Amino acid sequence: MAFQIQGINPLNFYHLLMLPDTQLKEKNACWKRVDANPGYPCRVSLEDAKVDERVLCLPYSHHNTSSFYRASGPIFIREHAEPAKLEVNEVPLMLRHRLLSIRAYNCEGVMETAEVTQGAELEVVLEKQFSLGTVDYIHIHNAVPGCFNCAVNRA
Numbered sequence: 713m714a715f716q717i718q719g720i721n722p723l724n725f726y727h728l729l730m731l732p733d734t735q736l737k738e739k740n741a742c743w744k745r746v747d748a749n750p751g752y753p754c755r756v757s758l759e760d761a762k763v764d765e766r767v768l769c770l771p772y773s774h775h776n777t778s779s780f781y782r783a784s785g786p787i788f789i790r791e792h793a794e795p796a797k798l799e800v801n802e803v804p805l806m807l808r809h810r811l812l813s814i815r816a817y818n819c820e821g822v823m824e825t826a827e828v829t830q831g832a833e834l835e836v837v838l839e840k841q842f843s844l845g846t847v848d849y850i851h852i853h854n855a856v857p858g859c860f861n862c863a864v865n866r867a
Contacts, residue, residue, distance in 0.1 A: 715864050769788055771787075
């Protein structure tokens with residue numbers, strides 16, 4: 713079963729990159745200097761930020777649906793993030809070393825199934841969840857903090 717992992721579109725954030733700290737604070741956002749790797753997964757580049765890089769920390773509506781599964785949460789965006797350009801069935805390294813929560817949704821934005829897996833086993837879980845005829849798309853979250861990483865669609 714072919715899948716495509718997608719990072720967040722950086723156009724959603726360009727307007728924030730040049731704002732002063734006071735205006736970022738009004739938007740519940742701030743810059744943070746990275747002090748550990750791994751530790752700050754960028755949702756645009758789908759790479760872990762390097763030590764001493766800056767990341768923008770902000771709330772993001774990652775499941776903007778009309779269902780009761782509508783959700784938002786914190787994300788990190790690297791200061792000079794380039795959008796991830798992944799091949800079909802390619803899994804970014806930043807997912808490989810994490811414990812992940814996989815959440816599969818139907819076309820109405822309602823969760824059909826969910827499970828936790830090690831990133832090294834991600835392909836098996838994606839194939840299993842997409843094999844359910846009712847699954848339209850999948851969201852991958854970090855299992856321990858629960859924050860959104862990326863979306864997965866059928867390719």
